Amino acid sequence: MTRTDLANAIRVLTMDAVEKAKSGHPGMPMGMADIAEVLWNDFLVHNPANTHWANRDRFILSNGHGSLLQYALLHLTGYDVSMEDLKNFRQWHSKTPGHPEYRDTPGIETTTGPLGQGLANGVGMALAERMLASHFNRPDHEIIHHYTYVFLGDGCLMEGISHEACSLAGVWGLGKLICFYDDNNISIDGHVGDWFADNTPARFEAYGWHVIRHVDGHDPEAIKMAIVDARKQTDKPTLICCKTVIGHGSPNKAGSHDCHGAPLGAEEVCLTRENLGWSAEPFQIPEAVYRAYDARAKGEAAEADWKARFAKYRELYPEEAAELERRLAGTPASDFDAAVAVLIADFRKTAPKIATRVASGQCIQALAPKLPEFIGGSADLTPSNNTRWKEAIDIGPHRLMGNYIHYGVREFGMSAIMNGVALYGGFLPFGGTFLIFSDYSRNAIRMSALMGIRVIYVMTHDSIGLGEDGPTHQPIEQVNSLRLIPNLHVWRPADAVETAIAWESSVKLERTPSLLALSRQNLPALPHTDETVANARRGGYVLKEAANGKAEGILIATGSEVELALAAQAKLAEQGHHVRVVSMPCMNIFAAQDAAYQERVLPSSITKRVAIEAGTTGLWYRYVGLHGAVIGIDHFGASAPAPVLFEKFGFTADNVVAHFQAL
Numbered sequence: 102m103t104r105t106d107l108a109n110a111i112r113v114l115t116m117d118a119v120e121k122a123k124s125g126h127p128g129m130p131m132g133m134a135d136i137a138e139v140l141w142n143d144f145l146v147h148n149p150a151n152t153h154w155a156n157r158d159r160f161i162l163s164n165g166h167g168s169l170l171q172y173a174l175l176h177l178t179g180y181d182v183s184m185e186d187l188k189n190f191r192q193w194h195s196k197t198p199g200h201p202e203y204r205d206t207p208g209i210e211t212t213t214g215p216l217g218q219g220l221a222n223g224v225g226m227a228l229a230e231r232m233l234a235s236h237f238n239r240p241d242h243e244i245i246h247h248y249t250y251v252f253l254g255d256g257c258l259m260e261g262i263s264h265e266a267c268s269l270a271g272v273w274g275l276g277k278l279i280c281f282y283d284d285n286n287i288s289i290d291g292h293v294g295d296w297f298a299d300n301t302p303a304r305f306e307a308y309g310w311h312v313i314r315h316v317d318g319h320d321p322e323a324i325k326m327a328i329v330d331a332r333k334q335t336d337k338p339t340l341i342c343c344k345t346v347i348g349h350g351s352p353n354k355a356g357s358h359d360c361h362g363a364p365l366g367a368e369e370v371c372l373t374r375e376n377l378g379w380s381a382e383p384f385q386i387p388e389a390v391y392r393a394y395d396a397r398a399k400g401e402a403a404e405a406d407w408k409a410r411f412a413k414y415r416e417l418y419p420e421e422a423a424e425l426e427r428r429l430a431g432t433p434a435s436d437f438d439a440a441v442a443v444l445i446a447d448f449r450k451t452a453p454k455i456a457t458r459v460a461s462g463q464c465i466q467a468l469a470p471k472l473p474e475f476i477g478g479s480a481d482l483t484p485s486n487n488t489r490w491k492e493a494i495d496i497g498p499h500r501l502m503g504n505y506i507h508y509g510v511r512e513f514g515m516s517a518i519m520n521g522v523a524l525y526g527g528f529l530p531f532g533g534t535f536l537i538f539s540d541y542s543r544n545a546i547r548m549s550a551l552m553g554i555r556v557i558y559v560m561t562h563d564s565i566g567l568g569e570d571g572p573t574h575q576p577i578e579q580v581n582s583l584r585l586i587p588n589l590h591v592w593r594p595a596d597a598v599e600t601a602i603a604w605e606s607s608v609k610l611e612r613t614p615s616l617l618a619l620s621r622q623n624l625p626a627l628p629h630t631d632e633t634v635a636n637a638r639r640g641g642y643v644l645k646e647a648a649n650g651k652a653e654g655i656l657i658a659t660g661s662e663v664e665l666a667l668a669a670q671a672k673l674a675e676q677g678h679h680v681r682v683v684s685m686p687c688m689n690i691f692a693a694q695d696a697a698y699q700e701r702v703l704p705s706s707i708t709k710r711v712a713i714e715a716g717t718t719g720l721w722y723r724y725v726g727l728h729g730a731v732i733g734i735d736h737f738g739a740s741a742p743a744p745v746l747f748e749k750f751g752f753t754a755d756n757v758v759a760h761f762q763a764l
Contacts, residue, residue, distance in 0.1 A: 102389045104321040107142070108134040109377045110177060110390045112350050115169040116373060117383040118190040118197070119364045125191060125199070128347040128360040129167030132318070133252060133283050136343055139324045140281075141174050142393070144332075146247060148400030149179035152207050155429055155526070156407050158247045159210050159226045163219030164254035164283065165200040166362065172197045175208045177386070177394035182207060184384055203524070203552045211524050212552050215544050217260030218517045220280065223251035224266045225521020225530075227278035227338070231501040232476070233527050237425050242414045244407070244425075248332070251280040255293050258282070258301060265514025270338045271309030274499040278338035279331045283318070285347040291358045302342055311337040318343030336499060350377045428474045428527040431555065433608055440471045441605045445634060448597040452626035457660070458561040458619040460597035462487025464604040465531075469493070472529060472608065476522060478506035479533040479559075480515045485621075486533030486561050512538045516545035516558070523554040529608065531557035535567075536576040536618050539583060546616065550588040553612035557604075563593060563618040564715035565750065566661055571740030578717045580618050584688055585720075592687045593618040593714075595663035596627045599686045602637050606690070620661050622743055627663065627684065640690025641702055645670065647679035654680040654709035654761055657724055659688075662713040662732075662752065669757035678761065681707070688720070709764045713757060715747075730760040 111134040119125035140160075147157045162171045169190065175182040182196055189195035196206045200214030210226070213219035227249040234245040257263055270278055282301065286293050302312045311334045317323045324343070331339035348360035351373045365373065374380075381387060415422035427434065444467045448460070455463075469475050469490045479488045494503035508515040512534045519530040539546065539560055549556045565575045584591045590613055592603035600619070607615035627633075627644060636642030645667060646652065654673075658666040666682045673680050683702055685691055691699070703710075703724060710729040712721035718733035725731060734750055747753070 102393055104135070104138060107390060107393055108138040109350070109379055110386055111137060111170060111173045112377065113374065113379050113381070114173040114176070114187060114384070114386070116365055116370050118169055118172075118187050120367065120370055121188060122191040123364055125169065125364065126166040126362045127169070127365055128287070128362075129164055129254060129283060130170035130173065131349050131351065131360070132285055132345040132347045133167065133170055133281070133343075134349070135319045135321055136252070136281055136324050136345075137170055137174055139321050140250060140328065141178060141396070143325060144328055145250065146403055147396065148404045149208070149397050150401060151404060152180070154404050154407070156245060156247050159223070159249040159525070161210055161219045161223045161226070161249070161251045162201055162213055163223065163251050163257045164216065165213030165219060168197070168199065168201050170252075171201055171209070172206070175206065177391065178396040180208045188384060211521070212548060215548065216254075216256040217262040218545060218548060220251055220253050220257050221262050221266035221514055221517035222521035222524060223249050223278060223280070224270045224275065225518035226525045227270070227275040228273060228501065228518065229522045229525035229528055230277060231273075231275060235502045237421055239414070239418060239421075242410070242417065244411055244414050248277045248279060251278070252283065253280055254283040255286070255288055255297055258299070259297055262513045262517060265511035266518060267305065267310070268308050269508065269511070269514065269518070272498050273496070273501065274309070274336045275338045276335040279328070280338065280340050282340055282342045283345055284342050285345045287347045287356070287358050287361060289358060289361055302340070305340045309337060311339045313339065313341045316341055316343045318345035319349060352376050424473070425527070431526070431611055434471050437468070437471050437608065440468055441601065444468070444601045445598055448601060448626070449629055449634075453597055454623050454625045455597060456620045456623050457594050457596070457600045458485070458487050458621060460594075460600040461559060461604070461617060461619050463597070464601050466490045468604065468608070474527060474529045476504055476506065476528045476530045477532070478508050478515060478530070480508045480512045480538070481510045482534055482561075483507065485535070486559055488531065488533040488559055506532070508532065512541035513545055516542040517548070519556045520545060520549055520552070520554060523549075523556050524552070529555060529557070531559055533559035533561065535562045535574060536560035536579050537562070537574050539579055539616070546583070546589065546614070547586055549614035550586050553588060554614060555610055555612070556614040557607045558614065558616040559619065560616055561619045562621045563660060564620070565734065565738045565746045566620055566622045566715065566743045568621070568743035568746065569740055572737040575738035576716065577734050577737060580714075581717045581720045583616055588613055590615045590687055590689050591618065592616065593660040594686045595658070595660055595684055596624055598627065598629050598634060599637055599684070602634070603686065606638065606687075618660065622661065624661055625664055637684070637686060639694050639698060640687040640692070641683060641685035643681055643702055644684040645682045647681050648674050649679045652679055652681035652707055654678065654711070654764070655683055655703060655707055656680055656711050656713065656757065656761070657683045657685055657721070658713040659685050660714070662715060665752060665754060665757060666713055668754040669761070672754050672758050673761060676758075680761065709761065711757060711760050711764070713752070715752060728764070730764060732757060732760055
């Protein structure tokens, strides 16, 4: 049984599964099969029986369209991915979807497919490995020590996120990050020479990476030597440039974009089998191949050895061992709730008139001592986002003992790297930028929600309230468009108390990312009671009931516009109109409440409703009805001081009153 035979097993499983599904991408798995065989059989440390073992190597398929490469490897090495699963490739509720999906398939470390993001996730995982090691390893007790391996293609490197993430990886000197570049000169449109002529090795050397050039991606010995070389590097990430042929083994389609994203066809599959010297029937793998790949015994032995070393570590460092286990489990410390309670009580007592971005900074400052897993950061807006706490230690070149990251102007890279850190475990990452620049981060935010991972996005300057910077910086559609992302909690708090509740919720969620949209301008403290504080956690609540207790209408608002709703309520009361004010800091959470609670807050019998938010209006008709009114902005902003903008665009108590009276 030769190494080529072992690689060919990946090729034929790929061909067969794609052919059966009549859909898929056979070219990349057939081209990278030799690289994968060497890596998985000779170097990768993992245990198929425990996909959550903390000290396993991480493997990421950034060019996720080639998912069958990974599915074939998981099957062959002993994971819970059966031959039936391979036969069900791309079918309803199968373990083998079209792209690798985190949580859907045992052994998948991250969801990939949007090119470049897997690479950025890998940077985050390698960073997390170094940070966790620096926090918990002790002399002669190296309990965190492993590698992150990433497969990537031309498409990943064309995406701008590759620059953002790989530039940072070079700055940080992530020596245990090893990436394999599938240099086959092919993308969907054909040969890439007309649109991708970069000197990729020189580009990565300029980032500060160790680059291994001109590796024959179909020569197992050359691949092995390159990996050995890469693992010798302790202070630089490595890019191994592997020259490969897409669809390797196919007599008529190898080297062509024809095999990138379409089945080879029954006739070509037969010819390829013959060309590879593979005589087994479709979906039949010789026992000798299974024996060669089987990683179960080796994986169990590796984990058992690590457990023995961790037991010794626990004897010597019991507090550190307990803390590591708590952090890997993702549960807040036992005194977290008490810290939140104190924070909210202080805000209620002092009733500060402050911007919610400032309140958020105070929350971080108060909670960070209780959350050593915090990894904060900002995309070059730290003073504006208020994301850094006094005791934070900055992470820098080859200095990864810290807990605060200056990402530079790299919003997309920041968000995807945070996803990698969260997926790795042991950390709770949060990062800041202006809300308008959530558009740069959008796909990574969506991936956080899709994977169900705990990442916190701190987005400040949430409306026209930022003023003179003008329409380029004033978010209009961003909050509502972000609310449309499933499984993302978007908070727009109206005061310091609601901001603290937003942070509490964001920390406690295990499978939902959160985004905090925070004001630049100061906002007054709301008239809270114990009941409103409790109900604010439900996303929407009655902040102030009608004075006579019999509301004829409801004003609903978020963020800075809650103050406006209260002022309008008072004016209406003077005119004999009694209305209820509802604050809705998180529409997503309120929408998930039971019908009875929603009815208590927004009784169906009260149809006169006005919603007020300095953003697009469309989503609010869900709560005001087609005959209600929404005061918002369905056009771009302007450059002027914030008070002028609010007046010119109709955010005044008199305008709210007029809209209510017109109903």
